[in-house]
Amino acid sequence: MAIISIDRTAKQLVLTVQEYSLFAWRAFQNLYRPPIYWTDFLIQSDVIGFGSISIVLLSGFFTGGVLALQSAATLSAFGATAVTGRFVAITMIRELGPVLTGVMVSGRNASSMASELGSMVVTEQIDAMRALGVDPIRKLVTPRIFACITMLFFLTIVADAFGIMGGAFVTVFMNHQDGLQYFSMAWESLRYPDILQGLVKPLFSGYIIASIGCFYGLRTSGGTQGVGRATIQAVVWSSVFIIVADFFLTQILLAIFPT
């Protein structure tokens, strides 16, 4: 009985991976094949980009602040609190900015995409769209992926900037250190490969968030309960994949741009 259950689960997993791969490939191909629904792209950019700015801004600012607090506490043991700016800037730009923004945007937007498309599936609106001769992947998925990739890129820059500002706030007002020193250390330590690393990652995270959110939304079954399940799966898997992708991307980028 247990073997049958394992067998069924394994088959289900392989089927899901296969379906997601085909779906993601089709959605990716649509990124550069007309017709591209520019109006839908702009609407989704507003929803994803402008809609997420407050959470990205706050999480970036306080993460930078926490980094400054923690690093100053550790660095003070070596009399090196002056390098707090360098520590915060590199950590935020190379790692925490992209990953944290990805996870925050995933929590907000992968869930909204899965629930919106899932509700459309259970009310037959997706079938109605197909029956009207409109491709739901092209109309609903591709603009979301395109918008998510574009907006996540800019949101990551916002998170990086506010993270560094958060670190500066803590350094100046709580640790009573020199702000100019903080910013000059941050500026001097940054190299172009660091910035490149930080800006490549959101392109992949954006694709992961939108494709997984839409994938689980469009394969919703089982009514309103199914919509709830799809939403949970979308958030969980997109967050996990962002971190997994970050691990592999970091390895590749470190191999290309060794420190």
Next chain:
Amino acid sequence: MSLDSNLPQNASPAPLGPAAAHHVSPVVAFKYVTLAFDGPPVLKNISFSVAPGETRVLLGPAGVGKSVLLKLANGLLRPDKGSIQLFGEEISNMPEEQLFPLRTRIGMVFQEGALFDSLTVRDNVGYQLIQEKVPDDEIDARVRQILSFVGLERTFAFYPSSLSGGMKRRVAIARAAIRQPELMLYDSPTGGLDPVTSTTIIELIVKERDVHKTPALLVTHRLQDAFTMCTHYYDQEKAAMLPLPEGQTNPNTTFLMLDEGRLIFDGTIHDLVHSKDPFVREFIE
């Protein structure tokens, strides 16, 4: 009861009767279609066709696969076995991208309307025209025209959430009919509606049949709707659905019946009321 196929002069019958219909290429043809999901087949060896100008009413109790059959007809679902021809093209293995242009030639009315809840009635009804980048003025004019056909001109700027169940179905019919499709598919258009609203919906379907001569496949479990379609016609002068004279029926409205995934009946109303099949008898009595 003697059943005659002659119609009054102003009844505007569809161009072909069942006899003639079999000599022209069908709009839709199912040949030995079988489909199963996770379990026993939902449909087994289904074969039938819809000829130009013909309205086929698919009867059967709930859960026998009527809606599934309708979704097979425009490629929303794919059969496991058998062949489905739509406008002369084999669609059972056709890639989704090639199906989209074919589907624009079909109007489909879903069970609950399936209107896009984030769009107004205008944008729902004119959805295909918007996708085709038709100028806004022309979209407005055509939407208003088709909304007047279903008697809902005043709902132009409304959202679906502010419409009643019957109004949603009428808007769905308007959306399906706006491009004057070559085939209409109706999935239980009167399901869950009160008798008065159901009659309004059937009147619209009869109007579409008799005014635009659109061939149709209609799914229902309500026998009274099926008989109303067969025994009434739409009078354009009086702008109303009227009963045919005693003993006359519409010759282009024929019946199919499903039971446990099998097609157990295919024929005219005359054949239906005189069928000796125990299930058919039980269903109609």
